[in-house]
Amino acid sequence: MTTIPIEYYLVLSAFMFITGVIGVLIRRNAIIVFMCIELMLNSANLSLVTFSSYMGNSIGQVFVFFVMTVAAAEAAIGLAIIIALFRNKMTLNIDEVNIMKW
Amino acid sequence: MTQYIYLTVLLPLLGFIVNGIFGKKYFSEKISGIIGSGTIGASFLVALLSFIQVLGLPSEQRSIEVSLFNWFNIGNLNINVAYQVDQLSLIMALIVTGVGFIIHVYSIGYMHNDKGFARFFAYLNLFIFAMMNLILGSNFLILFLGWEGVGLCSYLLIGFWYDRKFEKSTTSDAAKKAFIVNRIGDFGFLIGLFLIYLTFGSLNFKEVFPAVNAMSNTTIFNLIALFLFIGATGKSAQIPLFVWLPDAMAGPTPVSALIHAATMVTAGVYMVARCSVIFASAPAIMTLVAVIGAVTAIFAATIGLVQTDIKKILAYSTISQLGYMFLAMGVGAFSAGIFHVMTHAFFKALLFLGAGSIIHAMHDKQDITNYGGLKKYMPATYKTFLIAALAISGIPPLSGFFSKDEILWNAFANGGVVLWLVGVVTSLMTAFYMFRLYYLTFEGKERFGHDAHPHESPKIMTIPLIILAVLSVIGGFVGIPAVFGGENSNLFEKWLEPVFADANRKLSFYNSYGHTTEILLMLVTVTGAVCSILLARFIYLKRISIADNLSRTFPKVYKILLNKYYVDEIYNTAVVNPIVKISDRFLWKITDNKLIDGLVNGTADVILLISGYIRKIQTGVTQIYALVMVLGIGLAIFWLILSIK
């Protein structure tokens, strides 16, 4: 049985991260932006788990649990904020949220 | 009590803060007055207790430094907020808080019903705070802060009635004049301080003064002393910077008494006395000080002869007496000078407060030609005023006699006959114009209209007068000259001796004249003074026509004196107008308006323009923010790659 080389995981992780960043930058819908942020966190999780597994070091996996908890809290808060915004403005388009500028 | 000496500084500050913040809204006149004078009274008590305690110490332990905290320590400039308790500062502290307290109490009556009552007391307290810093500070920086502080208070108080007219202009103009003229002196003083710091690397008294003894470079001392003295001429209204003091009379009369007679104007004298070692090391400047003092004394006295505004006469008399003090400093009679500061504080404050009482009674009219016969209406004012006039004229055994005599004697012994003669003539003139003022005011016919109803002032004003009168009578007995009481009778001089020991050693005068000469000179002065008084009585009580004839016979002299030698006009033509014109035509319209404004406004416009673009980055769209952030990280990584190579 051949193991999958570490590079594969890392490339995937980097790809996920970049996808996440670009998604945050270009998507208009707030919910999709949030999902992209989750994507960024998960890419970090993936590389943490990968390193952890390859080095036989459990710290990385423990860290991932923490990150997952944080991500859950973040998602809850993010959705709450979106609901509050939607009630006030009746839109989910993030680029229309710009009454404060300059 | 000496370790609590800082209370004498802090209490007035407290009074200022409390009266300044809450006075107008929350306090009645009574409370404001009690806070204002109470804090000063408490300060006086602290000073008095400290004085008594120091009195009990042997003379070499009488100089105590009370350090509050280290203010800053940058490079080798180490400044403590520390107060110096020694013979000189205690005397000054007693004068300032004592006379200050009396004047504060008097002001409660004088300022009654004024809309700025609380503000007045706040300013007065602030003044005492600054003055105490000036006196007690144990380094030149604290002294300078006090120096500037009293200047500020003087400005605020001269312009206190900012909405009133004064002579041809307004009180604010008088205040501005005082401030600007003082600034010229302050500038000199500041240069002196820089020189001191450059020469000695310190600003603390206890490091600078001993260092002076160790150095023998006269040039630098001449320079330092000169600049310090320029500072003193500004604050103490000496030639050529005296012009502000007569105008300072625009302020309320208690202010004139406290600041422009008894305390602030003597700051210059105090400063010279404090730096006596430096001055003693600069013989040329000592002579200059003596000459300026003598000339100022006689110059101001001649002007005083013909003035008709009661406060103006007293103002010129103050300048003249300050000249006396500088004469004393210049001939090395430091303790005599300080002695005169003290007696002068008593009788001149009394004269001003008496004048205030009269002005109060005459409904703000100040021209003495419209007074006359006030004796029977205002008995207390009349008696105390008479005592003060006798004291300033140098009639024994009132206080003025002793201090003046000591100065004249020192001028004769150490300075020469000319200085003495100038002093004596000044003294005769002083006696003359003081009694001219006295007779025109209190004796003779009533020359005021029927609508005026002169009346004695309330007790709160007359009791301070009485206290000051008592002090004017007995104040001189602490300095009985050796010729009367033997070696140890001059307590005042003995008390101050350690402070001036270093300076006196440098000057090392030896007295070649005997007691007979001294008594003879004394007789000349006293007889002269009595004659002057009698002459004034004859002219202004019996033959008023003589005065008119005189002024008609010598119209030019009269006119020159009446117009104060046209000094203001000369300054206006020679200094003020050219500066105004240059400023107006060149500095303002070209340099300032075009060059500097152009530069500044241009820069400002460019900055505004740039910033107008910069803020546009902040588009309000979150994703743009994130984009810029990502680009920033990208740039940083790019820089990393470049720097690694």
Place this chain on the structure above:
Amino acid sequence: MENLKTLVDSLYLLKPEIAISCVLVLVIIMDLIMDKNKTFLPYVALTGFIITAFLVVEQYFFKTSITQNLQKLLVIDAVGAFFKLIVILASCLIVYFSLISKEVKEAFDRHGEYYALICGMVIGMFFMISSADLIMIYLSLELVSLSSYVLAGFTKNSLRNSEASLKYFVFGAMSSGIMLFGISIIFGLTGTTNLLAVKSVMAAGGNSLTFLFASILIFAGIGYKISAAPFHFWTPDVYEGAPITITAYLSIASKAAGFALLIRFITLGYVQQIDASGAWQLVAGSIDWKKFFTVISILTMTLGNFAALWQDNIKRMLAYSSIAHAGYLLLGVVVLTNQGLSAVILYFIVYAIMNLGAFLVVMLIANKIGSEEIDDYKGLGYATPFLGVCMAIFLISLTGLPPTAGFIGKLYLFTALIEAKMIPLAVIAIINSVVSLYYYIRVLKHMFLTRPQNEDLVINTSFAEYVIVLVLAVPVILFGIYFTPIVNLAKNSVALFLQ
């Protein structure tokens, strides 16, 4: 078992954190139990904060520089204790502000959550200040961020509030995501998350470009907390939109914790040793932090100051001003010396007082006239001389003119720069201060030199307001004149710093 024992033994080091956690729990429970009357909740929080403050003071005097006991996760030292003190004192004041703020009073009735979230932020910031491990850094940062996202949008029915909250959230989540990615790379390179261990691996030659790249990514997370350019964009919008008490809180406490974290991150992760003169020597081959921070601080203060020139909303202006101040504070970090660090600490004391003061006056005025537009400040100096004069004191201090404490703070920062021979940077900083004069004084001009719109407007100040304004205004003047104590405090805090 051995580990557990050392952990239990070292619990005393966490007294402040434990105390504040108890307060958090207490506030939540009381909020649940007491249905009707919740007015006492702020007092519970306030009492808890004050007790914590005493525990922090106790910690300040521990005299131990670094503590290995807590599984090397945390560092307890005087510098940390100092920043904790700033945080906890700011929290006390903010609770007090919230009590007198009309906005907080009117806009919602969920006091329990409000104070619980503040407690949460405090816990997060405490851990941020003492963390020595990348996991700890990430978790504490997130704890602070999550609480503040909610607080920024606490008045749900206001559009500005939700907008502030959303922007804060998106920006914050993104930068912490970037930071996390950086952390994962460092973990991969070194096999550890402890900063000291990371440093030793790096010093042994593992200092590759990838590693530096990861460091930059981690800095993104910290830079966003201290609002350094180009991570500052959220600041103006969030400050303007959030309730003013929270704005003030973010500008002081959150920034203090961020700076403490930055200093911790640099000193633990990159500084090889501190030499006798107090200069920090970086590990060979690490990022040239000096250059990096120089650029960042110039960018930060210039962007902050220049953008502030145009602002019409005073809260937004103060937001830009706080960005500029982050730039000034970075100057103390740029020099990488102990002297610079003590200058940062000194400046933080001053900055906390004057900035809180300015926000307080803005809040009190907004309470009365219901506006935060600078144009509405016309003639207010006459309607309320007391607040006007105090505002003048705070703004002059923010500009950095004597005789205020702001001048002393800047003086020591610039002295540190000049002694480190970084004179061009000092010149740029001074020019920036001059520019800042314009927008600070503009407010005063409106207050004192223009005619009031409503001549009869008289603003009364209650006793509680008087007291709190004076508590902030007096030290600004006092420390401007008598600054030896704070200078000594700053020097003493650094004396025991590291090694």
